[in-house]
Amino acid sequence: MVDGSPMTLRFLGSGGAFSRRYGTTCSMVRFPNGERWLIDCGRQAPDQLWHAGLDWHQIDGQIVTHVHGDHIFGLEDFAFQRYYQACGDTPAIMSGGQRPKFLAHRAVRDEVWESLAASLRYLKVGNNPRAGTLDSYFEIVEPSGWEEPGANPWRHSERFDCNGHQIVARESEHVPGKPSCSLEIEVGRGDRIAWWSGDCTVDADFLVSIEPRTSVYFHDSTFTDYPGQVHGAFTLLEKLPESVRHKMVLMHHEDDIEVHRALVERLGFRIGLPGHVYDLNSGQRISP
Template sequence: MTLRLFGAGGAFSRRYGTTCSMVTLRSGQRWLIDCGRQAPDQLHSAGFAWHDITGQIVTHVHGDHVYGLEDFAFIRFYETRGPDLASSLGGALPRLIAHSAVRAEVWETLAPSLRYLNDGKGNCQAGTLAHYFDLIEPVAAEPPRSNTWHHAEHFVSDGLALVARETLHVPGKPSCSLEFVVDDDRGVQRIAWWSGDCTVDPELLIGLEPRTSIFFHDCTFVDYPGQVHGFFERLEALPERVRHKMVLMHHEDNLDQNRTRVEAAGFRVAMPGQIYDLVSGQRIA
């Protein structure tokens, strides 16, 4: 299993591109983690087409994470590429994995465009998310904690198994980290962890570390009021064993001003085009 970064910067990055990544399974299936406004051009520049993507995994609904989904949904619904039929003509629907609370906000965002389908009975607003995506339902859920929705939902789709777990991003907003199962050694699941966007949760990270091959955490160097990202000083305070497994992403364009300090603390820095082996946790390209 590998993860390829198409973009590695924050929401307003012009230098590193907004964060969009692709997980490739052992079977060859390709899944995108988030699909922001730059994603259509990022994938095109890297030589990939929407028909090469098996499915989408959405951590939360902000423009730099979901604004490319409309492009993806329309292309897959209406366009045929070689042997890959448009889904409206009977081709396979692309899959969608998102925590149920996140999925509701995905549809709120996409509905103004995607609901305009005719059901043949005079209703021209019959479209639903299920017309465009094969919606993967959770196989298990963990009860609510601080919010009204499930604290975590567990998903399985062919060779992909993951947990979408609520994290604190914008207070009151559904947002999830992702725990990808990379192997199961004698019943102990080892994971690769992806933050989405969230503040630093030392208890969670330290608890996950023994069975985690690699952490990808969003990072900001600006300590602004109402912090909604991983403030670097809090990341820097994590135990060494966590820092040395962590790749910082979703960073600002002023990264170079802070890079010496980042690398001195043992972190790696995500850059567009990098590829990581999720089993070993090592960068391979």
């Protein structure tokens, strides 16, 4: 692909944290310049990528929404393979190869390192056997702008420049008190976006407010209601206006999603499944 080609998103996995049928949610964004980036890299991501016929060395960057195993546990595999192994014309980082990029809200980034440091810090430089940092394995994309903190002590949102597109990581309500972000990915020209929930509860007012400039929403979903809900309860999603429902793809769903397909589609939602590819400019599925 070259500049001017569509920006696409491909589901490598589309299920929830405990999915066996659809795999934990991991997606690959392909930018118009041909770069491939993953949104979240959970414990099943190495196998998901392999089944898609791709290699870690074909991934140019990682975007992380929050720290849970189904969203970051594949990063250790990715970091070690890229650091120590070459592939084709791509040299290992330790031999001077280019580091893949890493994009996350600073509060999320800190938790990523807190989780991975027990493994990745053991990188010997000189006489220091614990010299490894996140920067040893990744080129960190720093924010170009931000909004001041709201209810939490970290910035409400951070804006990043990525391959000529802006990505906004905005704090969302997942597990109370835990850094977690949705993504607003600039597509096409102007302020048009594709929206990715990460994991979060339903913020109906916000979803409605961004509808005029949103080509497609990807929202985590669950049909299981329980006290202290941390995902997108379908009982709330189904109350969204038709204009929002018809742009929404349900992901991070349970393995019984087919039981609910008739209701989901009658209300205008779509169901994301592994292998599905979406044109982010139009919001339409283009394959398979």
